[in-house]
Amino acid sequence: MSVFMAYGAARCLVPLKMREKAVFFGRYEEIAQLNVACSDTDTRVLLLTASAGTGKTALMHHWLWQCEAAGWTNFDAVLGWAFPFDIDEDDPQATVRGFLEYALAWFGVTFTAEQTCIEKASLLVKQLQEQRVLLILEHLPAAIFKRELEASGAVNCLYALLKPLVLHNPGLCLVTLEDMTVFDHTGEFGGHCLKLGNLEPSEGVSLLMRQGLEGNEKLLGKVSALFDHHPLTLTLLGSYLKEACGSDLGKLDTIPIWFDSQVSGRNTRRVLAAYENWLANTPELALVYVLSLFDRPVSMSRLLDFCRVAFRRRFFFIRQRLPSILSPLVRINYKKLLYLQQRLHDLHLLTPYASSEMLEMHTVTREFFYRKFQITFMVECAHLQEILRAGNEVSVALSPCIKREPEPVSVMENLLLHAVEAKNWRQAADLALQLHKCSLIQGNIAASVSYARQSVAFAHLGRDTLSLQQNLKLLTALLQQTENSTFVAAETKVEELP
Known part of the structure; x- marks a missing residue:
C-alpha cells in the first residue's frame, strides 16, 4: 500500500503519484461532475467506478491537478491512499487497518495497538467530520467483499468509516473501484456513484494519433472501434503498432485472437500477448x-x-x-x-x-x-x-508479495478438456495455443507441436478463419524450425470457411 498524497492544503504540496504529462483525453463531463461534487453539500461520499484500464486513475489525477492549480480552495486538507493490488487473505483487515493507522498518525490522533479496526475507524471519522478534508481511497480491492472473507471483519471496518461519512461529511470522500456491485450483498451503501465508460470514437482517434499513428480519421476510427475505444488498450496498441510494426496498420493481424472465458479486458490481453511475442528473449x-x-x-x-x-x-x-x-x-x-x-x-x-x-x-x-x-x-x-x-536478506525491505495459489499447466489442460467436451472450439483453440507457448518456453518441442496442431484443428472446427490463419502460420514456422516437413497442409493457403 502506498500514500500518493498527504498534505495540508495550505502547506507545501507533495507531488502527485502520476506525472502531469500522462496521456489524458476528453472526460469533460466527468470533470464537471467532480467539480460539482466539491461544492455540493449533499455529495459526501462519491464512488468512481469503471472497469480496469478505463482511466479512473488518469481522470482522478487530472482533476487533482486542476484542484492544485486552483489552490485547493474547497478543502482544508487533502489525504490520498492507494490500496495494494492484492490483499492478504490470512489477514484481510490489514488492508484497511494500514490505512487507518497512517491516517490517524497523520492527523496526530493517539491510538493503541489494542484498539480494534472499527474503533480506529471511528476515531478517523471524528477527525474528518470536524473539517473539510478531501479523502481519496484509490483502488479499493473488490476481494475485501468476498463472502468467504466477511467473517474477517474487513468489510465492517470499511463501513465503519464510510457510512458515517455518508450521513455527515463537510468535505468529500472519493473512492475508486472497479465494480459497484461489490456493495450489493452487504446492504444499502447510500453514497453517490459516477460510472466511467470507454472513450468517445473521436477521442479514441485522437489517442491513436497521439501515439504516433498516421492515417485518415475514418480508418483510425475503425481501428479504435475494433478495440471498443478502450483507453488502456488503445494506448498499448498505438505504441505496439508504432514500435513493432512501423506504424503499419496492415499488421493488426500480428495481434493474437483470444477467446478465453473472461470477456472483460480481453482486447487488452490480446495486445499484451502481441507485446510478449515481440519482446521475446529481451x-x-x-x-x-x-x-x-x-x-x-x-x-x-x-x-x-x-x-x-x-x-x-x-x-x-x-x-x-x-x-x-x-x-x-x-x-x-x-x-x-x-x-x-x-x-x-x-x-x-x-x-x-x-x-x-x-x-x-x-x-x-x-x-x-x-x-x-x-x-x-x-x-x-x-x-x-x-x-x-x-525480505530480511535484502539490505532494504522489499515490498511484500502476497502468496498465491499455484496455477500449474494441468489447470489449463483441464480447461481445454472441458472446452472440447462442451464443443467450445474457439476457447479450446485459445487454450491449446497458450499450452503450446508454455511447452515451447519449457523446451518440450513435441508437446509444443502437438498443442499447435490442436489449436489449428479447433480453430477450423470453430469456423474462425482469422484464428486459423494465425495458428497455421505459427505451426508452419515451428515445423520449419524443427525440420519437420510431414505436415503438408501447413504449406497450403487457407481458404475462406463456408
Missing part, C-alpha cells in the same frame, strides 16, 4: 516478468537488491534451472535498469510516476504477465516469491 520482457511479482510500486534500488539476492542464490541455479526469460537480468546494474525503465515507459508497459526512482505497472498488465510467468515457470516463480517474502 531484457524488457524479463524485467516485466520480475515486476509482475510485486503487488505495488517498487523503487529501482529495491529492485536491484532483489535481483542481486535472487540471482546469487546457489540453490536457485543448482536445483532449479534459471528461467531463460530472466537470464538477461543476471548482470543488471543501475545504468541498464534506467534504460529499461525509459524503454518500458515509452512502450506504456510501465505507468507514469512522479518519482523517476519508482516503477509501476498497470493492474491489468501486471496480472497478465504474472499469470503467464507463473503458469510457465511455477516452481521458479514460487522461489522468487519466497525471496520477496523473506
